[in-house]
Structures are given as C-alpha cells and as structure tokens.
Amino acid sequence: MPLDDNYLEKLKKRGEQGHVYKEFQDTGLMLADILRDREHKALYIKLAKEHDKQELLSIAKRVAENKDVKNKGAYFMRVLFDGAKDKK
Secondary structure (H helix, E strand, O other), rough: OOHHHHHHHHHHHHHHHHHHHHHHHHHHHHHHHHHHOOOHHHHOOOHHOOHHHHHHHHHHHHHHHOOOOOOHHHHHHHHHHHHHHHHH
C-alpha cells in the first residue's frame, strides 16, 4: 500500500516545526532547572513560546538568587505577570 502524499507532507512539516519547538523546549527546561521546579516544566515551555527568552531567563535568575523566597516557581510567575501588566 503506497503512502499518501499528504501524509508525507505532514511528516515533513512536523519535522520542520520540531526544530522551532526545540528552542522553546530548551528554554523552558532551563527555567525549570534555574527555579528548581521540574514538576512544572510544561508550563515553562509554554511561557517560552509566549515571552522573550532573555526576559524570562533574567527574571528566573533574579528569583533564584533571592534566598527569602521558598516557592520560586510561584514567585517567578508573579514577577513575570506583574511586569507584563506594567508594560501595558
């Protein structure tokens, strides 16, 4: 049974998109590692798709260095979205 041309085209397109997604995935995993919050890595990957990479990493670094914060993931989200509100 021959493969459908549409199927081959879909595979090609998926492969091309995979390279783009890898950058977001890498950034999200970096955020999860910096914040020591691997449990929510999918959330960080999604944020990497929607926000500037340098901004995210900068915020994560500042949050990680703050010794007074226990829940770094939640604090990171608060800082990120408070900053986004200020920009509007």
